[in-house]
Amino acid sequence: MDDAVAEHNSPLRILIADDSDSDRLILKTLLKRLGHEVLDVSNGLDAVSVFQQEAPDLVLLDALMPVMDGMEAARQIKFLAGERLVPLIFLTSLSEAGALARCLEAGGDDFLGKPYNRIIIEAKIKAFNRMRLMHQTLSDQRDLIRERNRQLTEEQEIAKRVFDNVAHSGCLDAANIRYHASPQSIFNGDVLFASPRPAGGMLIFMGDFTGHGLPAAIGAMPVAEIFYGMANKGFNGQDVLREINQKLKRILPTGMFCCGAMIEADFKLNQVQVWNGGLPDGWLIRSSGAYLALQSRHLPLGILSPDQFNADFERVATGPDDRVLMMTDGFLESADRAGNVFGEQGVTETLERLDVGDHPFDAMMFAVHRFTGNFEDGDDLTLCSLEMMDEAGLAALPDRAAPSALAGPAEWRCTYEIRERTLGEFSPLPLLLHICMEVPGLRRKSGEIYTLLAELYNNALEHGVLELPSEWKRSPEGFGRYYAERNRRLANVEGHYIRFTLHHSLKPDGGRLRVVCEDSGRGFDFQNHPSVAPGSSPAESGHYAGRGLLLLKRLAETIRFHESGNHVEIVYDWRLTRTAGDRDE
Amino acid sequence: MSDKPHLDEEALAELRDVMEDEFEILIQTYLADSRDRIRSLREAQEAGNADAFTKTAHSFKGSCINIGAPRLGELCLKAEMAGKESRMEEVPALLDAIESEFQEVTKGLDGLLVR
Numbered sequence: 001m002d003d004a005v006a007e008h009n010s011p012l013r014i015l016i017a018d019d020s021d022s023d024r025l026i027l028k029t030l031l032k033r034l035g036h037e038v039l040d041v042s043n044g045l046d047a048v049s050v051f052q053q054e055a056p057d058l059v060l061l062d063a064l065m066p067v068m069d070g071m072e073a074a075r076q077i078k079f080l081a082g083e084r085l086v087p088l089i090f091l092t093s094l095s096e097a098g099a100l101a102r103c104l105e106a107g108g109d110d111f112l113g114k115p116y117n118r119i120i121i122e123a124k125i126k127a128f129n130r131m132r133l134m135h136q137t138l139s140d141q142r143d144l145i146r147e148r149n150r151q152l153t154e155e156q157e158i159a160k161r162v163f164d165n166v167a168h169s170g171c172l173d174a175a176n177i178r179y180h181a182s183p184q185s186i187f188n189g190d191v192l193f194a195s196p197r198p199a200g201g202m203l204i205f206m207g208d209f210t211g212h213g214l215p216a217a218i219g220a221m222p223v224a225e226i227f228y229g230m231a232n233k234g235f236n237g238q239d240v241l242r243e244i245n246q247k248l249k250r251i252l253p254t255g256m257f258c259c260g261a262m263i264e265a266d267f268k269l270n271q272v273q274v275w276n277g278g279l280p281d282g283w284l285i286r287s288s289g290a291y292l293a294l295q296s297r298h299l300p301l302g303i304l305s306p307d308q309f310n311a312d313f314e315r316v317a318t319g320p321d322d323r324v325l326m327m328t329d330g331f332l333e334s335a336d337r338a339g340n341v342f343g344e345q346g347v348t349e350t351l352e353r354l355d356v357g358d359h360p361f362d363a364m365m366f367a368v369h370r371f372t373g374n375f376e377d378g379d380d381l382t383l384c385s386l387e388m389m390d391e392a393g394l395a396a397l398p399d400r401a402a403p404s405a406l407a408g409p410a411e412w413r414c415t416y417e418i419r420e421r422t423l424g425e426f427s428p429l430p431l432l433l434h435i436c437m438e439v440p441g442l443r444r445k446s447g448e449i450y451t452l453l454a455e456l457y458n459n460a461l462e463h464g465v466l467e468l469p470s471e472w473k474r475s476p477e478g479f480g481r482y483y484a485e486r487n488r489r490l491a492n493v494e495g496h497y498i499r500f501t502l503h504h505s506l507k508p509d510g511g512r513l514r515v516v517c518e519d520s521g522r523g524f525d526f527q528n529h530p531s532v533a534p535g536s537s538p539a540e541s542g543h544y545a546g547r548g549l550l551l552l553k554r555l556a557e558t559i560r561f562h563e564s565g566n567h568v569e570i571v572y573d574w575r576l577t578r579t580a581g582d583r584d585e
Numbered sequence: 586m587s588d589k590p591h592l593d594e595e596a597l598a599e600l601r602d603v604m605e606d607e608f609e610i611l612i613q614t615y616l617a618d619s620r621d622r623i624r625s626l627r628e629a630q631e632a633g634n635a636d637a638f639t640k641t642a643h644s645f646k647g648s649c650i651n652i653g654a655p656r657l658g659e660l661c662l663k664a665e666m667a668g669k670e671s672r673m674e675e676v677p678a679l680l681d682a683i684e685s686e687f688q689e690v691t692k693g694l695d696g697l698l699v700r
Contacts, residue, residue, distance in 0.1 A: 019644060062647075
């Protein structure tokens, strides 16, 4: 405030142009007495050149002057001033209205009549100085806003680079995934992650944070870390969701949360599991063209405390070429010029019109762009489709972490047993995988190790402890019954256990991992099992589903059953690769 | 002819107040300027250049008003109007009146400086 007052009273640099020497002398003296600095010239041409050199704050111009008159000088001075407001007052004894109007049209801001009146001159100069300072303040503030905006954009670019490193696109480029996300989608609060699972299948997470800009992007960082970290270690969608929810609940301020959906696709079992908390309906689109809504049945992430959070997935059996389609609110909110939104109606109409040969992703993108009339990238919508397919077609998934140069434990043995209630609540697989991954040579084999452990564990749990018949899973009705029964029986596992014993030792050129899995079930007749004893009839009853056992046989050196069939021992050998290009497979 | 005084005493007092030590310089400047202008008016009249005549009369009028010589200012205005409306036949009489009034103003201003 003090500064502003000081500036209002500070001396100005004033340019006077008048061809009358006596008039100029009077005006110059008057202004000097008021404390201003005065530059004076006697024609328009000199006025323009002094203006250019000295950049005065205010100009007083006689209208009629030799060489260049005041009108022309006014035009040139206003042009030179550009964005700067330099008040320009005509000195004139003109009284004809038309002549006065021409002065203003040429860029003049006011007139000063003759004879000069010092009170009026002082008042006018003060008034125009106020206007000049106000203009200056506005210009400065505009420049400040412009600069802040530039800074913000630059910060966002840096943040985006960091985010892109944390939230790399995972396996979004896999052949069975199609997606659209604007390059700046992170600042709309949209995230999309996809990761292959060590045992096969994929996890996809789509999220939509409340808010825009950096606050929305900041929440996305830990979600990306959790998602990729846990998915790589073999955690399932439920575990990842629980962790994300707990983390967001802890770090996000009240009122900020993340609508999200997790899709866990299992290409072997041909099923998808879906959890939708607050995103628009997802859709399962069958290869036949039939479709099914995957509705939001949960609150968004980051709202409920861990004990209230429900991470139950919906399980849907699928067929080859079935597709899952997920989208964020931005997709439904895409608007045309009149402000009408695409909405759920736009989505369902597109699905209804879908021909068998159409890819729902293309159809949906085309429909929304035709609706908005905008084919540019400037949208803020996120759409993703996942196609169910044979895992063999996904051979080109990116390699996981490169082998570490650090030496890890080579000779070790451990036993881990989970018991009773915990059988239904906790999967020991990520922990066991983590222990194995401490051996540098095994790290590149995480997929195979996970598959071995998962097959052993699932067989021990579902067929050994729970005694569920695997053939149920072969029909759609049995599929539902199987999982209902699984949940029922998990509530009743007193006295039961599953025990893993892992034993690793080095061999020349590699190492050997011996895994023993024992369970408390009654076992099965492995002597007569079709896969164990080739040549016998392919009866499908028994402890091991044929496929699982074949998988174990393919990956392991040896597989042996002991006791009543509830004690399985496998031996897995690995060899050092000599050169980077010399892959085992 | 006109009821306006030769000199506006009040305006001149104010100018003296503003100009302080430079008051005499101002008066000398005005007188020299005015002699130039009267010469210019004569030349324009002889050349029959109504436009130059009008502009000079206009500027002359402004400085007369500012210095506090209202009657001379009024004569300049009449000359300006005559030039503007191309009534050049009226100009010689007006020029004579301007010259004689300028003598009066010069005398009066000189008197101010001596005081």
